[in-house]
Amino acid sequence: MGITLFDKIWSAHVVRDLPDGTSLLYIDRHLVHEVTSPQAFEGLRLAGRRIRRPELTFATMDHNVPTTPDRLDIADPVSRAQMEALKANCDEFGIPLYGLGDERQGIVHVIGPELGLTLPGLTIVCGDSHTSTHGAFGALAFGIGTSEVEHVLVTQTLVQRKPGSFRVEFTGRPGPHIFSKDMVLRMIGLIGTAGGTGYVLEYGGEAVRALSMEARMSICNMSIEAGARAGMIAPDETTFDYVAREKRPFAPGEEDFERALSHWRSLPSDDDALYDRTLTIDTAALAPQVTWGTNPGMVIDVDQVIPEPDDLPGYSREDVTKALDYMGLSPGTRLTDVDVDVVFIGSCTNSRIEDLRQAAAVLDGRRKAEHVELLVVPGSEQVRRQAEAEGLDRIFKDAGAQWRFAGCSMCLGMNPDQLRPQQRCASTSNRNFEGRQGKGGRTHLVSPEMAAAAAVAGRFVDIRTWLES
Amino acid sequence: MTPFTKHRGIVATLSRANVDTDAIIPKQFLKSIKRTGYGPNAFFDWRYTADGQPDPKFELNQDRFAGRSILATRNNFGCGSSREHAVWALAQDGYRVIIAPWVERDGKRLPGFADIFRSNTTKNGILAIELPETDVDTIFASVAEHHGLEATVDLTSQQLILHSPEPAVFHFDIETSAKDQLLKGLDGIDLTLAHADAIDRFERDHETWL
Ligand code: SF4
Numbered sequence: 124m125g126i127t128l129f130d131k132i133w134s135a136h137v138v139r140d141l142p143d144g145t146s147l148l149y150i151d152r153h154l155v156h157e158v159t160s161p162q163a164f165e166g167l168r169l170a171g172r173r174i175r176r177p178e179l180t181f182a183t184m185d186h187n188v189p190t191t192p193d194r195l196d197i198a199d200p201v202s203r204a205q206m207e208a209l210k211a212n213c214d215e216f217g218i219p220l221y222g223l224g225d226e227r228q229g230i231v232h233v234i235g236p237e238l239g240l241t242l243p244g245l246t247i248v249c250g251d252s253h254t255s256t257h258g259a260f261g262a263l264a265f266g267i268g269t270s271e272v273e274h275v276l277v278t279q280t281l282v283q284r285k286p287g288s289f290r291v292e293f294t295g296r297p298g299p300h301i302f303s304k305d306m307v308l309r310m311i312g313l314i315g316t317a318g319g320t321g322y323v324l325e326y327g328g329e330a331v332r333a334l335s336m337e338a339r340m341s342i343c344n345m346s347i348e349a350g351a352r353a354g355m356i357a358p359d360e361t362t363f364d365y366v367a368r369e370k371r372p373f374a375p376g377e378e379d380f381e382r383a384l385s386h387w388r389s390l391p392s393d394d395d396a397l398y399d400r401t402l403t404i405d406t407a408a409l410a411p412q413v414t415w416g417t418n419p420g421m422v423i424d425v426d427q428v429i430p431e432p433d434d435l436p437g438y439s440r441e442d443v444t445k446a447l448d449y450m451g452l453s454p455g456t457r458l459t460d461v462d463v464d465v466v467f468i469g470s471c472t473n474s475r476i477e478d479l480r481q482a483a484a485v486l487d488g489r490r491k492a493e494h495v496e497l498l499v500v501p502g503s504e505q506v507r508r509q510a511e512a513e514g515l516d517r518i519f520k521d522a523g524a525q526w527r528f529a530g531c532s533m534c535l536g537m538n539p540d541q542l543r544p545q546q547r548c549a550s551t552s553n554r555n556f557e558g559r560q561g562k563g564g565r566t567h568l569v570s571p572e573m574a575a576a577a578a579v580a581g582r583f584v585d586i587r588t589w590l591e592s
Numbered sequence: 593m594t595p596f597t598k599h600r601g602i603v604a605t606l607s608r609a610n611v612d613t614d615a616i617i618p619k620q621f622l623k624s625i626k627r628t629g630y631g632p633n634a635f636f637d638w639r640y641t642a643d644g645q646p647d648p649k650f651e652l653n654q655d656r657f658a659g660r661s662i663l664a665t666r667n668n669f670g671c672g673s674s675r676e677h678a679v680w681a682l683a684q685d686g687y688r689v690i691i692a693p694w695v696e697r698d699g700k701r702l703p704g705f706a707d708i709f710r711s712n713t714t715k716n717g718i719l720a721i722e723l724p725e726t727d728v729d730t731i732f733a734s735v736a737e738h739h740g741l742e743a744t745v746d747l748t749s750q751q752l753i754l755h756s757p758e759p760a761v762f763h764f765d766i767e768t769s770a771k772d773q774l775l776k777g778l779d780g781i782d783l784t785l786a787h788a789d790a791i792d793r794f795e796r797d798h799e800t801w802l
Contacts, residue, residue, distance in 0.1 A: 138794040139787055143768040147787055151800045159675065161625035172781070175791075179800060187623065201623040208625045242801055252674040252708060266708055268676035270715035270780065278784045280791060284767065316610055317668040317702040350671060352707055375801050383801060400700075418610050418671075437697050439666075442609050537619045556614045556672060558637045 125393025127288050128357050129323045132263040132390070136246050138280055145284045151245040153275050155182040155218065156231045157209040158537070159250030163273035164212040174216045175279045181240060182213050183221040185230045186537045190500050190527035195224055202538065216276075229503020229529040232256040232344065232471040236336070237505050239371025243358035243387040248275060253471050253553065254353075255346040259339035260366070261358035261390050263323070266347065286352045287399035289322035293330035295407035300586045302481070303338035304473060304551070304570040306330065307345040308412035310404060312422040315437050319351030322400065325392065326356050330406040336365040337477035344472045345553050348419040357391035411586055413458050414555045414568040416446035421555075425573070425585045429456045449557055450565050451545065458567070458583040465496045465548040466578035467560070468571055469527075470534035473551035474502030476509050478571040482551075483515040485575035485590070486522040492581030497524040498540065500532040522578070536561040549577035593717050595777030599688045600744040601661030603754070605735045606651055611665060612672035613709060617681040630677055631684030656739040664691040664731045667702060670709025679712040689745050691721045691752070693728035714770045715780060719747060721764045730760060747775055 138147040153176075160182070167174070174180065187202040188194060197203040206223060213220040221227045227234060232253050235241040241257040247264035248254060250272040257264035271281055293306055311318075324346050331339070339356050346354025363384060366374050375383040410424035420437075423429065431454040432443040447453060452461070468474070468482050479501065491497045499519045501507040507529055510516055516526045533540040534552040542548055542564025551574050555566035569577070576586050621633045638650045646653045652660075663682070669692040670678060682690070690713065692704030704722040705713075713720045723731075734756045735741050744753045747766075754760040773780065 139790045141769070143772070145769050147784065147790070149791070149794055149798060158622050162627045162676075165625070165627070170781075178802065199623075205623050205625055245801070250674060250676075252672065266674040268674055268679070268708055268712040268715065270676060270712065274781050274784065277781050278788075278791060279795075280784060280787075282769070282780065282784060284769075315697065315702065316671055317706070318700070320668070320703045320707055347672075350668065350703075350706055373802060379801070386799075418612070439609065441607065445608070535614075535619050537622060554612075554614070554672060556612045558618055559614050562618070562637055 125396035127392040127396040127398065128261060128325055128355055128390055129263065129288050132244055132246065133285060135244070141282065145282050147280050148246060148283050150248050150275050150279055150281060151179060152235070152240050152247040153180045154231050154235055154240070154247065154249035154254070155180060155272070156186060156249070156251060157184050157205045158186045159269050160212065160272055161205065161208045162269050163276060164216070166273045167276060172277045174218070174276045177217040179279065180218045180276065182209060182218050183228055183231050183234055184209060184223050186531045186535065188223050188530040189539050190530045190532045192528070194528055199539070226504050229505065230471045230474065230531055233475060233502030233506065236260065236340065237371065237503060239366060239374030242366060242374065243362060244390050248281065252347045253344050255351065256340050256344040256471055258343040258346065258353050258355035259336060260362055261355060261387070263353055263355065265353040287322045289319060289324050289351070289400040290398040291324055291326050292328040292401065292403045293326065293406050294328050294403060295405050296330055296333065297406040297409050298587070300572055300590070301406070301409045301411065302570040302572065303334055303341045305409055305412045306404070306406060307342045308414065308419065308422045308568060309409060311345065311349045311420045312412070313404070314349055314402065316348060316418050316420040317350040319346065319349035322351050324349070324351045324354040325398070326354060331356060332359065335477055336361060337475040340475065341472050345419065348553055358387050363387065411570065411573050413573065413583055415450065415452060415458060416443070417449055417555055417557050419553065419555060419568060421446060422568070425458060425583060429454050429458070431455070459585060460582070462547065462582045463495060463549045463577050464546040465498070465542060466574050467498050467533040467548055467550040467552065468574050469498065469500030469502065469532050470552035471502060472553045473571050474500060474506065476506050478551065479506065479510050479515050482571040482575040483518045485572050486524070486579065487518050489522055489579045491523040491578040495578050495581055497522070497578045498527065498533060499524045500527040501529050503529045533560050535559060549574045549583065593777040593779065596688070596717055596719055596747055596774040598744065598746045599661065600742060601688065602657065602659055603662045603664055603731065603735050603741050603743050604652055604657035604660035605732050606663060606665040607732065609666035610668045610671055613670055613675050613678035614672055616670070616678040617675065622675060622677055627680060628684065630681035631686070634681040634685040661686050662689040662691065662743055662745070663687050664728060664735065667693050667695045667704050669705050671706040674708045676712045678709065679716045679718060683716050683718055687718065689719045689721060691723060691728060691731065693725040694722050695725050714773055717774065717777065719745060719774060721745070721752060723762055723764055727762050734760065747771060
């Protein structure tokens, strides 16, 4: 019987199988950010422990950082203390830090691939659930809690029970203006926010093979929104080209590249590999997706109406009513009749250069609606410079957008970028939980094109017909 | 870590599915670099009104739940962000046990707890118990009927006893490793360091490409 990509990486990283059925798994890359690490470093200090492999550990600041030009002057003393703590910890333990002001700073899941830290076949962890993003390279990448961060710092391993395997096949080719964001939102709508719990998802099929690395990262990023431990895509020429491009400082150099490449080519799942579960989604029939509720599984096609509380499989009437109440929406409404106050283009789901190009293509020669606040936040400083080199910042500014510096920004509102109560936001991020973007804020998840169009129209539109009109 | 063997306490109910960790501990409290002080901020946005008073509309604020240490809730509890702060907040707010149902949808078994959350509970001495949906419904109904209803959770025998006039006993499953860690209050890092020689050996010819 054939072996899956996941199985190949798993077995290459088992240090020891333990008697209770769990395994001690070796970790190749440990990414660290300021929010989930301070207590882990403190634990190390209290126990008098050292970091086993500081050279496999890399840190950045992203959640707290302001994104305005005066960002180095952090007004919030608590945020500042957290960033200073990371700096002090990295200095003390000898960990490279891409901190605020560094030209490679950015969202941890954007800079990992940029720096060449994210490679096929690796195990990658971070104290952040969206670590699943890195699976787009054919790596096994997953989020961990702070106790586990400490565990990896000290032992470079984790104790894990092997998850099941779940193949999601995206067949056909999506029509124009349908993106990987729509593919993954549709999948979460189908299986629910716990549908992937206990599994590692492997995405495949014609529609996935045709995607760029940026688009693949958006899909893997949202695996956790389906509850999955990780999401992965088999590496192929698209992957290898991305890794080889732009002199990524930590990617294998010329002398190692051929050897790496032959290893990477051995990783994809064998044709006769079996999975514990499978799901097929036809992308040819896909419409732009918009969430209407308070979790990413509460999603509809842009031209559908918001469901009745009794009509939603998998949810109680009470849950749907609470969600609608929070969102200020009623059943039977079309989202194309709903106004937005804020549009946020950014986050580790959709803040890479390609996402910004897509948004810019819609905004070029257009202007945002008067009442809309439009925020465009690149995922990394490198993306910002690239966008500026291509003149995208001009397009954004001419369209009335605020063009910002890199960070998580309004994805979670831990920094000054936040929604005010009841403000409605079209967002390219990954979570529409209550209060996620700011207390009382109402989030609708969409693709970058759909977000840009909503900014111009002042309400949600069907990008497929709106662009023509 | 304090070992978990047996616990008796008042059961409180929170009837919401998919409670995410953003709801358990909102982001503004994640700026702390400490491991303590999260308790009063658990469920902050639901728990308090705009002027900082306990919101009478929030289920867990009911007087009859005063002193509770066992939380019964709905499926997929703790989804979303990996923040361990959510578990710290629950522990520091006095919870020792959380009960959630696994549910059956389209022939698939969906778990009561999200993965990362569940693993964070074990590391902080909280017992996460998964029961069939009908059992959790029974617990909700009993709690609604009997004010201040208590339960005893015995980890060794893997039993939960609801002290209703007609006591109800539920058996629960738990992974051996989690049970062991909770019972002995073991530190996961110490356990792994016992395999240090295996890690040394593995590292010798493992390629990390750096
Ligand atoms: S952009 Fe959002 S989801 Fe991504 S790491 Fe930052 S806060 Fe988390």
